[in-house]
Amino acid sequence: MTNIIDVSASDRPVIVITRDFDAPRDLVWEAITDPKHVAVWYGGPGFTNPVCEMDLRPGGIWYHVMQAPNGARYTITSVFEEVVAPERLVWRTLRDPDRNPAPPTSLNSVTLEVRGRQTRWKLVSLFDSIADRDLSSKMGFAHMIGLGADRMAAHLASVQGAKNDD
Amino acid sequence: MREPRIADIVLNHIVNNLLVKYVTNDRLSPVFFALADPTRRGILGRLATGDATVNELAEPYDMSVAAISKHLKLLEAAGLVSHSRQSQWRPRHLEAARLREVVDWLEQYRRFWDRSLDRLSEHLQTLQQRAQRKKRGQKGRAP
Numbered sequence: 001m002t003n004i005i006d007v008s009a010s011d012r013p014v015i016v017i018t019r020d021f022d023a024p025r026d027l028v029w030e031a032i033t034d035p036k037h038v039a040v041w042y043g044g045p046g047f048t049n050p051v052c053e054m055d056l057r058p059g060g061i062w063y064h065v066m067q068a069p070n071g072a073r074y075t076i077t078s079v080f081e082e083v084v085a086p087e088r089l090v091w092r093t094l095r096d097p098d099r100n101p102a103p104p105t106s107l108n109s110v111t112l113e114v115r116g117r118q119t120r121w122k123l124v125s126l127f128d129s130i131a132d133r134d135l136s137s138k139m140g141f142a143h144m145i146g147l148g149a150d151r152m153a154a155h156l157a158s159v160q161g162a163k164n165d166d
Numbered sequence: 167m168r169e170p171r172i173a174d175i176v177l178n179h180i181v182n183n184l185l186v187k188y189v190t191n192d193r194l195s196p197v198f199f200a201l202a203d204p205t206r207r208g209i210l211g212r213l214a215t216g217d218a219t220v221n222e223l224a225e226p227y228d229m230s231v232a233a234i235s236k237h238l239k240l241l242e243a244a245g246l247v248s249h250s251r252q253s254q255w256r257p258r259h260l261e262a263a264r265l266r267e268v269v270d271w272l273e274q275y276r277r278f279w280d281r282s283l284d285r286l287s288e289h290l291q292t293l294q295q296r297a298q299r300k301k302r303g304q305k306g307r308a309p
Contacts (some may be wrong), residue, residue: 015272015275015276016282017276017279017283019283020285021287021290022287022290022291023291023293024288027290027293027294028290031286031289031290031293037293040285041282041283041285041286041288041289042282042285043278043281043282043285044278044281044282044284044285045284045285046279047281064305076297113178119225121283123279125275127198130215146222
């Protein structure tokens with residue numbers, strides 16, 4: 001079991017974390033992409049995940065509410081960018097408008113690599129700087145996020161509607 | 167007087183554009199941006215050993231003093247470096263507490279994944295044991 005963090009190897013603010021699991025790749029893929037499994041492990045011991053909804057496709061929203069042991073709830077909304085079963089999952093966290101200061105947003109890629117009987121899980125988190133945001137908006141990325149956010153807004157409205165119907 | 171290099175001109179442009187665009191309530195983004203460059207990390211490393219003037223900071227680099235000044239402006243905008251107004255030579259000072267904030271945040275992020283992956287590892291074991299038992303159970307029931 002390994003866990004490597006590297007914040008200085010790149011010119012961009014990046015964190016790399018790797019972990020080897022004693023499990024076949026298909027099972028690891030299932031555990032990181034099926035909400036009923038993600039809700040079990042996300043956040044670690046003592047944390048619960050009252051909401052975990054994953055629209056597993058590029059442009060799809062991952063809407064997540066994590067509850068800390070002290071009861072504090074954190075809403076994390078992301079957009080999937082790449083979904084290549086069973087080897088690569090890429091998602092971008094969206095800025096939380098309700099938190100000030102909001103945590104930095106990041107582009108996260110998880111790759112799963114077969115290593116004998118083990119599966120290597122590797123996360124690369126690229127953190128946004130203002131320069132990246134400027135660049136990404138020039139490249140049309142902001143538009144894509146916009147589409148995702150609209151879909152999310154519609155989704156939240158329907159959830160709200162369902163609640164009101166209760 | 168040295169001819170300004172293309173790199174200096176580009177850096178000048180970036181600094182001038184970015185300084186006005188900094189969002190004041192977003193405390194970490196400017197710091198992440200400031201840390202994303204090897205020269206700026208080098209400057210911070212030098213300042214960690216003690217205060218230094220712009221000329222002293224420029225010494226190890228194949229860069230104009232003006233270019234180093236631009237890097238310093240970014241570091242100052244991010245709150246990582248400060249200087250006293252009184253002194254003529256204005257030695258730069260590392261704001262270690264500000265850097266600490268970022269390191270703390272990264273540490274928190276790392277811990278989050280550490281805990282999550284521990285739990286994921288356990289969960290994968292449980293899933294595999296469950297599958298094994300199911301398999302054995304089916305074999306046992308087979309005629």
